[in-house]
Amino acid sequence: MSPAARMVLPLGALVALALWMMAARSLPWPGWPLDPAAMSLDQIRMGYGLMPRGVIAPLAGAALGLSGAILQVVLRNPVADPTTLGISAGAQLALVLTTIFAPGVLEGGRWPIAMAGGLAAAAVVLAIGAARAFAPVTMVIAGMLVGLTASAVATAVTLAQGQYLLSLVIWNGGSLVQQDWSGVRNLALVLTLAGLAAAALARPLRVLSLGAEGAAGLGLNVAAMRLAAVVLAVWIAASVAAELGLIAFVGLAAPALARSLGARSIPALLVWSPVLGALILSLCDGLVLAVAGLGGETFPTGALTGLVGGPLLIWLLPRLRGSTPPGRERGEGPAPRRARPRRLLAALAGGLLVMALALLWIGRVPGGWAVLDAGSLAAFLPMRLPRLIAAGASGAALALAGAILQRLTANPLASPEVLGVSGGAALGFAAVTFGVAAPAALALTLGSMAGGALALAIVIAFTTRRDMPPERVLLAGIAVSALASAVLSAMMAVGDARAWAVLTWLSGATGTVTMTGALALAGLAGVVWLAALAAGRWLALLPLGAGVAVGAGLNLPRVRLALVAMAGLATGAATLITGPLSFVGLMAPHLARRIGLARPADHLTGSALIGAGLMLAADFGARMAGFPYELPLGLFATLIGAPWLIWLMTRTPR
Template sequence: MDTATIARPAPPELPVRRGGRLTLLVTGLLALIAFGAAVHLTQGTANLDAMDVLRLVFGGGSDDTAAVVIESRLPRLLAALVVGVALGVAGAVLQSVARNIIASPDTLAVDAGAHLAIVAVAAFGISLPLLGAAGVAFVGGLGAAMLVLTLSGTGGTGIVRLVLAGTAIALAMIAMTHVLLLLFSEETRGLFAWGAGSLGQNGLSGVRTLGPVVAVALVLLIALSRRLDLVYLGDDHARSLGVHVGRIRFAAIILAVLLAASAVTLAGPIGFVGLAAPALVRLLTNAVPGLHRHAALIPVSAVMGVALLLGADVLLRAVIGSQGALEVSTGVVTTILGAIFLMVLARNIRVTGATSEPPAAGARGGVGTGRFRLILGVLVVVAVGAVAGSVLLGDTKLLMGDVLNWVTGQAGPIVTNVMENRAPRVVAALLAGASLALAGAVIQAVARNPLAEPGIIGVSGGAGLGAVTMITLVSGVGFWAQAGAAGIGAALAMMLVFTLAARGGFASERLVLIGFGVQAGTQALVTLLITLSDPWNETKALTWLGGSTYGRSFEHLVPMMLAVLVVVPLLIRARGELDLLSVDNETPRVLGVNVPRSRLLLLTCAVLLTGAAVAGIGVISFVGLVAPHAARAIVGRRHARALPVAALLGGILVCVADTIGRTVIAPSQLPAGLMTAIIGAPYFVWLLYRSRVRSA
């Protein structure tokens, strides 16, 4: 059994021990919250200390002190209480419904769906009251959660599928959110910073409105606690005792999503509290008898959520000061801490020893030489067509004659200016797509996971963090320094993921979970750096995080060209080793392959390709997943054939996405990475659905 799923309830013990330990745990958490609340009220830009707050509590103090505490600090504190309760309970219930300790508003894309719904309403100029906004967030979050649970299942064994499905849906929804933020910048002003999650409030109106909603949902879930106990023990067992499993599960999901939507409406998406709080409580169930029952699990998860969120906010203000905390969202801190928690959790869980599904699963056995050459020729023609269309289309339309005149040096100044700006962008898109596709194919083979790719396992995030760090910390940094930093970031992320995943036999499940944590943590750090360095330039943040070819010159193409020239011969030579490594560890050893050395060499190739691509055009999602998988489906498992087909498909995908982004709203532009996410997510969802159907 996969113990990454929730542990089964422990046998009942003596009531005295159960009550004593549980009471001690709750008392300790409440004392921690009380201490954090007291410290929280003394933190702020106004010069108020603990004695000023105490005088106000006992009826003294000045009007200025009362105004600061009641209008600023108390609303923030109460928001932390309401949001912490909502996320802690929502995570606990979703974990029980999915029978999966990794389930949460983050991994089920509830936060991303709620954020997208709120931004979409704002983009179209619809003004709603607070409860109306909460209703919109609820609809968006519910749709995302139901889609993810449909793809991953609720049997407790789909831990990797749940994370991958949630990540894919969240990436697509985040991409659509960023598109709306770019297209409707005036209507959605301020929603990008809010999207990182902030406890700042304008008075008590938000808490007064949504606090009762959270309280009612909490009471209803506690009323369902006995039935949730039975449902968690097993569907057949619950049905034999007269429980309507479908209705209870649906009601629990509705209430959990309502809690998460209320939290998003009040404070924006606060990352990982809904995962870490109930997961920590579940880890204590063996030490605290009785905690496994939902009548105790739900309220204790609520208290734990408050403790984590309030602690993160107090820690943030203590470390960077109250003035700095105005610029840094609490959600960034919780995401970083939660990502660390997830990596530690994934590193220490036991997973099934079964061999992972090879990356060629579901692909055809292969095609004949003649058919392969025909497919390759067709793809080359399509790639040439995509390049030609990308060169001709954009804010200024060109003709083939204009391009020929430019090549021969006979074009006029307008055509020359357009081509000098457009040609490097087209080549950059082609090279970046090919590089990411090759990197994805290598990672999928080495990890033996058909759904792994540089973005999902954190390599792209590490490269992006390295580049943004260099840009942020070094004024006027050159492109080569930026490219080097991206490569170093990708290498460090890869080393971290694969070092942590190596414990216990390099299991595919552990690799995906740790990679998900690294990706989330690097994205939060990128947001933190951009917020601290240039908090008002949302376009800069969105363009970089979305991956764009804008402003590329031929100088920016050199790292990708060098990476391709160095790596492609190595991959050609190692094509047979890739075939063997994608099967298992024993087969290549029996045939004389040095598995650790080959794995290190191939992963280094993937890092070089990913780092060069990110340095060239930013973070691009889904290309490293979609292209290799489609290539195997077309030409079979052999990497001698799948690699060139994947490279062509990746180049075509990014080239087409870049062309669409430059054309559909010309003269404005959409980053290519956002378009690849929107295009690639449906295909990824279909892969997950087909994988689940095949497993069933």
């Protein structure tokens, strides 16, 4: 390690110890060994609360640092960690679903459940990576999309089961609060076994670092080596998730800091990453304890790790090698091209109109399904019509944004949900909800728009200044979304009742939309459609590659900026209705292309019509499936979109 490391490590350890001692100064020392029968209440708080918390923080940080280092080495990817590859979110989703729907299974412990969820997420990501030669950008995009999907489903299901809300949300935020020493014993055993296994894998990992062909030439079973290393990393991360909840980005930060401090070899990285992970999480938890001591209110340590991880991921983007899989038609098989698409577009428009009218007339009553008579329709129309307009308009806006982004990046995984705008808008909404007493609807709307604009500004400023290729723009948006998701999770995990309002909005709902708001959103979707049609030449040239576009006279930086801004505006407005994740912007453009709408104008129009229909269907399902109670709109949209996303990413390019 460098001389800087010899200064940073002891200084950081002293600061972490000082912060813990500040939190412990008002509590008496309980003595050792601990005997609850002879201890006062304050001594019990010290001996069974603060002391194990001070020990479990470095243990968990070391475990996550080791997990991240193993993943980065085996995948040769500097931004791989349990968060960016979706492993932690998969473990979280498995635990949430088990807690709600099969709590009896938890009697056997949370670790097997977390392990199963983490392995399932890792299997999906690795299947995608194997089809794409484990390209770093591809792996991270796939992992973070799987992670965002798992987090969205977990949030929606948690909201639909209100009786579990506070306990699950607080746990999901990554709180290090302890009530005994069992967690310390469990993680100490995990870290010991993982350290021994990592030491045994160090030499094969050095061989693997030569590349798959070189390692195979030296007699290494590359597939078995990758599988063993990934399973070990997943087991470590799932163990931490089962014990403490979702603690993001420590596995990313620790190896990155180890490299910057001079760890160049694989053994050095495997040794120093756990040390730095322990230091990072201890410092974050010490700051949380200090804030709790000053303000009297605590929040999960995952808040600070989330704040660190997003900027760090963006900073590491220029160091990525490889690229995302091309999303051109040859990678997906030949897409049909209709000679007369107007008839199909007219049929789609007619079908959308018939669908909207049918949804106005039919519904459920206590006795079952019914078709409303004229009088009942007149009574229900002021309630149903605005939400139908809002749902259709939001679906059209998201679909237009998705079509723009997929053509801009030539990437089938591009969609507005991962641009970062949706996550920024959600964070702005949450900031107003927590920061303003009884906020009005206008304040919440302005906060959402401001958050989305800020996220978009960050992505644009970072990518245009470095003239990054289009796939890096997409990955920068995913990084911003991940940062917003981590901060939101931590804000809601405080346990404040305002978390309910944030979760309700995050899940998407059209029930409170006014006619004015619905018409405004529909007007905005129309403006974006016309603007995108005007940019049809750009959208026709960009999928052919940067060389062709520049040769045709396009100013690529300005064109990209204009198209990203257009997509961001549509997404920011639609997010107010649908919530941060729906995947309509991913599905609708693909469906439009597969039915023969290949030209830019036809593709945009067809995407908007299909997106409106998908969101109308999701809104109808949200209203009717749980009758007489309304379920989250985002739950239905996500449950439709998530399988589509996973199927799309696991397709092998031809």
